[in-house]
Amino acid sequence: MAEKEYAYYAGCSLEGTAVEYDMSMRQVFKALGVKIREPEDWSCCGSTPAHTVDHLFAAALAARNLTIIEKMGTDTVTVPCPSCLSAFKRAHLSMTADESFKNEVNELLDEPYGGGVIPKSTLQIMIEDVGLDAVASKVTHALPGLVVAPYYGCILTRPPEIAQFDDPENPMSMDKILQAVGVKVADYAFKMECCGAAFGVPKKDMVNRLTYRVLSMALDAGANCIAVACPLCQQNLDLRQSQVNSTMGASFNIPILYFSQIVGLTYGLSPKELGMDKLVVSADEVVRSRIAVEELEKKEAETRAEAVAKAAEKEKKAKAKEDNTKTEET
């Protein structure tokens, strides 16, 4: 599989607010030997602003990129942002299913899209193409104190007929990847709960209320960190956390990491390479808690030995005491 080259469509968010997702994802793919190439002259994916107004136009925006990718000679594009992914999948599926729609869209394009590109999320590439064993094999470091609530957001696996990946109500792909790299994963009931999406601008109160629920459920589930795979979820939970604290009377201090950053930490990559400094809620403590796997094992062995020794000593003392009482009796 190392021979295969994927197109990698970062999208606008990953050049701006989610640059750390882009940095860490590229590093993780590099570590796993997944070859990626960015399409040249890529443009808007056609998500939210376009598809709420005009489906044909939205499909054309997406298809323009798919055409470029098709011409690169690859049949798979991996898309980190769920919004871009959904836009690509929707355009690809409706064009391949409906010939007349395909013709309509292609009419708007300089070069027609032939329907030969499968869009996949980065999670899907890691779980289906790379495989959990390979993901696990690169681990050098452990994050012993970390308990992660995996947060998928609303559109990564939905609607199921578009996403065609993982369970629409109880997805497990991120859980499995995080478990594979040795991270403790909380049983988190709000995997798919609404983060407020793009309503942070027009309806700030509502978004604060929704993010409050998502954050407090993570604490209830025993997590001390949330893993995400969506730039918008990350922004609402991370950037707005202090806002939530002030408006909802809370005192959250939960780092919101991209799953790729967590995987990168276990691969021993530097915090700088993973863009840890780009986070608003500091993840320094997570980074500091990182320990090499051998060291952790050594430590654990030591504490085990210590415990054994302690137990033996205790037993010895108890026995001595018993002997004493016995002698006293006699």
Add this chain to the structure above:
Amino acid sequence: MRVGVFICHCGSNIAGTIDVAQAAAELRKVPGVAFATNYMYTCSEPGQDEIKQAIQREKLDRIVVAACSPRMHELTFRRTIEKAGLNRYFLEMANIREHISWVGLDKEANTNKAIDAIKMAVAKVMQNKPLYSSSFKVNKRVLVIGGGVAGMQAALDCGDGGLEVVLVEKSPSVGGMMARLDKTFPTIDCSICILGPKMVDVAQHDKIKLYAYSEIEDIKGYVGNYQVRIRRKATYVDWTKCTGCGLCMEKCPSKNSYDYFNFGVAPTKAINIPFPQAIPKKAKIDPDFCRQFTKGKCGVCAKICPTGAINYEMQDEIVTEDVGAIVVASGYGLIDMDKFPEYGAGRYPDVISGIQYERLLNASGPTEGHIVRPSDHTEPKTIVFVSCAGSRDKSLGIPYCSNFCCMYIAKQAILTKDHIPDSQSYVFYMDIRSPGKGYDEFTRRAQEDYGAKYVRGRVSRIYPKGKKMVVVGADTLLGTQVEVEADLVVLATAVTAAPGAAQLAEKLHISYDTFGFYVESHPKLRPVETNTSGVYLAGAAQGPKDIPASVGQGSAAAAKVLALFSKDMLESDPAVAKVNENTCVGCLKCKLTCPFGAIQEKELRGGRVVANVIETVCAGCGVCTSTCPCGAIQLSHFTDNQLLAEVNAICQK
């Protein structure tokens, strides 16, 4: 040949979109037609008299009635012309209602089409031959499939009517779903207390032969003479020796068997008697969990059994019973919890189904009637009931209402308050459907006297929060979202066809709908009959039904069987296949294709082999006639010549 044509108006059903007078006028021009008229209601008494009088007056010898479907009134008009002295097969019906007037609005086109259809019937009736029924003996024994309340009622009524009954029950005990219920609505009387005596009656009735833990293997024959093969599944316990003492169940070391009777609310032993009132009260081993079968060693029950009834080598046994009629009361199933990912898909132990809650309420259930949460065995204080879990949900392929959930939820809310006085029940509902006698008053009581809070709206999701289950839904009367932190959630899971319903229907040659429920002969006028004569329906196998309706249908099916068996001889339908032995080449392809096994080999003098139709077994389906390479096998009343005459009639011009 003098054909009489009678065109029915059927009020405005036909005359509204077909010019019946013009059709009659056109038909009078057809060669062979001696008389044609139109009449308001031909099936009425004066309408039939009109036919009889016309036969005498006009010396008619063939009759065509253009009206509704022959499935509606063919028999009516056959009897009419028979009374006037004609052979009943000298009648043809042209279906100008279902096929023409009801489906088209263009009166002119409809009229032309009706004229063509009647001309076809005229052409055919002129080719018709007189046919005569032969009569055959009836075996006055009845098979009842399913020992739930409907099947037991049918069996008891038939038995009391003097018939010998063979009752086949799939599970180890009769009683069905009703035996699992705690109390019944709207009277709150104890289910097993009113069912138990019926179960005992079934066991002790000298006319009823019970095969428990048995299934139908196959069925051959026809009304009056069925041969049924019954598979008695291996119980690994010799029931002639088992006394039902229960020692084996006490000592069995395999404690984690799935409890089918309790719908998995708690585990049971690998050898068990399903419930204290079971009939027959005999033990049975579940080989999926028994250590003797899974690990190859144990034998505790064999050692402990005081009568030596345990037999690990037991095999299934096939028995044959001859009967004359069959009542199908095979019951219903319930949708799996894993169909609801938004409600946890069965992952949350404190989200249970209505029937599971029923077992928690029941004094002979696994908790002895104490309501506890499956997760931590504490008493729940806030209980949420979700109605229509799957019902009326097209996305799950279940557009229908499950009929009795609204009522049992109200009952469970009342019982919850009785069991735990400081509890609060919430009911999320779409509509409250309570049309039975005393039903609506009952649902009001749940709300007004027992304080159940009814919330009109759907539940969108259920998630755990600490020890609680949070139920998120809409209150469409308030127009707001609601959240209830519940200790226990009960889903009123949708009623489905019983598992294996389709396979059983195929063995019986009866039809079933897209959901697997058996189809009655007529939704209003023949609700317990099927289109296969001698096979009747009772209970929820035909569609979701509550106890009173199931019992009523059980009795109705029994009445139908008793009426059928009131005659010693039945008349056969002469419209069956016949072999022309002169042209038959004896290839016997017809024998291979016949779905009823009605064709056998026959050796003529001189050793030539031909096909031979067993008249009473043949159902007249016609598969053989289209298979025969030399046209030697013909279906009487639907011969090639008769059908070609019809084709010729519309291919003129």
